Amino acid sequence: MPSAIQWGILGTGNIASQFAEGLRMLPDAGLLAVGSRSRASADAFASAHGVPHAYDSYEALVRDPNVDVIYIATPNHLHKENSLLCLNHGKAVLCEKPFTLDAEEAALVVHTARVKRLFCMEGMWNRFVPIMRELDALLRIGAIGDIRMLDANLGFPFEFNPHHRVFAPALGGGALLDLGVYPVSLALWLFGRPTRIISHAVMGTTGVDEQVSILLGFAEGRQATLTSSVRTPMQNDAVFMGTQGMIHLHAPLYRPETLTRISTRKHGEAVPSRPRAGLQRLIQHPLLRRLREQSTLQPPKPLTLKVLGNGYAHEAAEVMRCMREGLLESPFMPLNDTLLVMQTMDAIRGEWRRASEFEGVPAQPRRDPPAGNA
Template sequence: MADPIRWGIIGPGNITRNFIDGVRATSDAEVLAVGSRDPERARAFAEKWHIPRAYGSYEDLVADPDVDLVYVATPHPMHAPCALLAIEAGKGVMCEKPFTVNAREAQTVVDAAKRKGVFLMEAMWTRFFPLMARLRTIVETGEIGDIQMITADFGFRAGFNADSRLFSPELAGGGLLDVGVYPISFASMLLGTPNRVSGLAVLGETGVDEAAAITLAYPSGSLASLTTGVRVTTPHLAIVSGTEGSISIPSPWWVPERMTVRRGGATAEYHEPKRASGFEYEVAEACRCVRLGLTESPILPLDETVAIVDTMDQLRALWGVRYPMEVNG
């Protein structure tokens, strides 16, 4: 058996716990190290989750010669700097969504990875579920005909806190980057890059988008109708409507374990439960790519990741949402 792919973590936050569960459900991977700007936080996290090495700086973590891949799970504005730090150290990177704050940052990170010849992937975990692979096959084989419309939503009502990552402009807050990226990525997976982007948003007292309705149009004539927010709870459903049938994923659709395919009078039900947290599938894909010498995943290519961030840039421009690091940068 080949040696395991050894992961280092930048950013020991809540989502990282799901990542660790995913790694430990993957036969050829292990979490070797965690890094934080707070040495005590790194040590406490490593002790709690039985991680062998703890570093009191991101620089020390990426300098560890035994780390093969780095998982970036910091607040949004730190995604690009941390990814670049790891890339320049010669490490492969899996970076949490949103990949970066804007498309300019995204392209900078992608260019750096290509220049260094290292692996890079956005950690859009939903994309890698077995059920999503089955869905793509159903669409590609024409089982539901040509896609006419996609509807999907991801919204929840959070308590307002102007300083929290959900509402602070300094932390690139708002629903779009936090959860709106999910339905946008879902539409991108099936329809590609839109040629028309429109939408309306409700901006809160901090100036970030708290609720939004988005319409994306595609050269094929298809539409995507998407809703998102951090101050409104939505149904959490996804539906793909084609000329010959439809696919429905129940709540929470971004953790896809069940779907229903309808064509004519026939209905087919699919059920593929996740093995652990669900992060195991993106971890497995990253490890697979690294072992094969790939620098990006064919399931979520880097050009598509940049295009998804660019779509969000266009929406924020329509809404007048601009973050301080963009104004001052």
């Protein structure tokens, strides 16, 4: 493989443009080609981002022998089809979240990647930014004791348009797939497979979930409370709660840069350790030594680690690191994690279907809606 890994981008929308800008931050990455379903769109994208080769079909893109890996930036409902197209033509894949529409689709893509021995990864943006590595280090050494609870949320008020992908069931719309996948993925990264799922969704007029509340139960009594919405603004952050403190992961949850540790540990008290790989190396990290020395009388101090460019460079850099090392999966976003996320979201949606069978006449709201909103 040449020193510069050559990328292709499948799709020409806003996310594709952001990813192209992110690649500019990596000197060992080349953006060689773009594929679209129209010549005009492909040419416009190539001109805007300095891409040498523009193809008017996805099939032409995947047949380019000089493309090493393809970033899939199409709407949710096309992720399975596009991933399989790339893999079946020998291309490594970075697929934008959500990986697919459901676990069955995800399992097919994962199986294909493993059989063909090609690198494949879900582009779960927030898992690769620098502050998440620091968060992982803090949690691994027990900086807030035994982690018991997580509260995470992500929501934005999209302008309603029944034809927009967010509100279109056929395009894989809805709050859970588009935004809720971030807090769900975060909870499973933290606690593993849930043992119990309780969820409620507010369905919109187009048939997609516009507002979602989720309670996940895990082994040893751990819990995660997760919410997402495409109709209302949220704080877009997360709070990790342990027996000896909390860590606030500041907004935006999809690309965080700042965390604040709030400790209830007495000054000078030893940090308990847990038998996890690399523990001794983590304990000696200068950041962790400083945090262990802080007294609860000191005001919490946020820690900020800026992302590179717009943040997309970090996941691209991880893909290239893995490919150069001959890895077929990323240890930070393995395919089994992706499968678990999709299985969990299937179970969450199953909760909605079961709940709908028992819904009767809606109760009268406690507050009348504001005038003019009828």
